[in-house]
Amino acid sequence: MTDFFRINMPYGLHRNDNGEWMAFNRENMPIGINKKTIEYDQHSNYGDLPVFTSYPRLSEEILLRLSADKGSIQRDKDGEINKIFLYNDFSNPVNNLKEVSDHFEKYWCKLRLLSTVCFRYPEQTEHLVK
Numbered sequence: 463m464t465d466f467f468r469i470n471m472p473y474g475l476h477r478n479d480n481g482e483w484m485a486f487n488r489e490n491m492p493i494g495i496n497k498k499t500i501e502y503d504q505h506s507n508y509g510d511l512p513v514f515t516s517y518p519r520l521s522e523e524i525l526l527r528l529s530a531d532k533g534s535i536q537r538d539k540d541g542e543i544n545k546i547f548l549y550n551d552f553s554n555p556v557n558n559l560k561e562v563s564d565h566f567e568k569y570w571c572k573l574r575l576l577s578t579v580c581f582r583y584p585e586q587t588e589h590l591v592k
Contacts, residue, residue, distance in 0.1 A: 470493060471555075472485040472493055472548060473487050474486055474534075474545060475528070475545065475548075476490075476545045477542075477543070483514065483516075483517055483520065484513045484515070492513035519579040522543055524575065524579060525543045526543075527572075528572050529548070530548060530550040531550065535547075549569060553565050
């Protein structure tokens with residue numbers, strides 16, 4: 463996998479203690495950031511970078527639809543989903559690019575679904591979330 467995909471392609475979502483979500487890359491860093499551009503600290507708030515976002519419409523149902531499979535979901539001590547992975551090694555969209563696969567199409571569908579939950583006017587995208 464090229465560095466571009468490793469750094470810029472969303473691999474999953476992680477929830478912080480405030481209920482906000484961060485999209486992370488294969489290095490478990492915020493999208494577009496790698497260990498070369500910021501000192502890695504799993505408890506870092508990443509300074510003033512706006513890496514966490516509130517998604518009021520991001521329900522458990524949608525998180526389950528976004529996750530690669532049941533093994534790609536992590537829950538906190540209260541049973542709330544706090545981390546999901548959009549794909550795993552088998553469903554990685556950039557693996558086996560020469561073979562016929564629907565991995566990219568499934569991945570783009572997940573990104574479209576995720577993008578609908580951040581619209582300011584839900585009535586414009588409600589049909590996509592269902």
